[in-house]
Amino acid sequence: MTYCANSLLIVSLFLPVYAELKRPAQIAYGFHILQIGFLGPLICQYGWIGNLVLPIAALWRSRWPRLICAVAFINSLFWWYVADDGGEREIVHLIGYYVWMTAMFIGALSLFWLKKERQ
Structure with missing residues (x-):
């Protein structure tokens, strides 16, 4: 399951993640x-x-990496601004963000799968 998530993580590196609302050409x-x-x-x-x-998480059969993926997923749900020296700029998410979020969700979901596997 985490191998699929890692594949999505690699694919998300080559996809557009966000564009600025005031400057849509900035991707x-x-x-x-x-x-x-x-x-x-x-x-x-x-x-x-x-x-x-x-x-x-794909290599280490522990719950900690999967738990960190769950925290990363939850924290990234609230990512709506990019900070720079001029202040915060509002963004709109593109396909790369959703592919990355899917990878983190699969990593977090494997936390429950790992729990069932140990029982």
């Missing part, structure tokens, strides 16, 4: 978010950490 792709997303925790956006943990 960010998944690899842009991967490059600058580590700064997200500075503005309480922890979803980027899921990019690091999701591949680990």
Whole structure:
């Protein structure tokens, strides 16, 4: 199940993630978010950490990486602004965001699957 999620994570790197509402020509792709997303925790956006943990969830048979994917999924539901030196800019989500969210959801869903497998 997590291998499917990792495949979606890789695909989302090459898809457009968001566009700015005031400047629709400004489109960010998944690899842009991967490059600058580590700064997200500075503005309480922890979803980027899921990019690091999701591949680990496929290899490590523990619930912690899957739990972090669940937190990343929930936190990313509230991502509507991008901060820069000019303030916050409102964005609209594009297909890459939804593919990435699906990958995080599958990673979080595998938490329950792992629980059933252990019983």
